[in-house]
Amino acid sequence: MEMQELQALLSGQVQPEHICIKQLVALAHQHTLTTTTEYKLLENAVNVVLIHYLKQAQAYL
Structure with missing residues (x-):
C-alpha cells in the first residue's frame, strides 16, 4: 500500500x-514520527476505515 x-x-x-x-x-x-505528513495522512486514513467498519457494526446492533 x-x-x-x-x-x-x-x-x-x-x-x-x-x-x-x-x-x-x-x-x-x-511512520511513528507524529509531525510528518505521512503520519497525518495515515492517521486520517485509519480514522476513515475505522468509522466505516464501526458504522457497519452499528447497523447490525
Whole structure:
C-alpha cells in the first residue's frame, strides 16, 4: 500500500473496504514520527476505515 492509495481513500476515489487493515498497521509501524505528513495522512486514513467498519457494526446492533 502506498501513500497515493491513502490519498485516494481520503478523496473518495477508493472505498474504505478496499483498504487492508493489516497494511495500515504495518504502515503505522513505519511512520511513528507524529509531525510528518505521512503520519497525518495515515492517521486520517485509519480514522476513515475505522468509522466505516464501526458504522457497519452499528447497523447490525
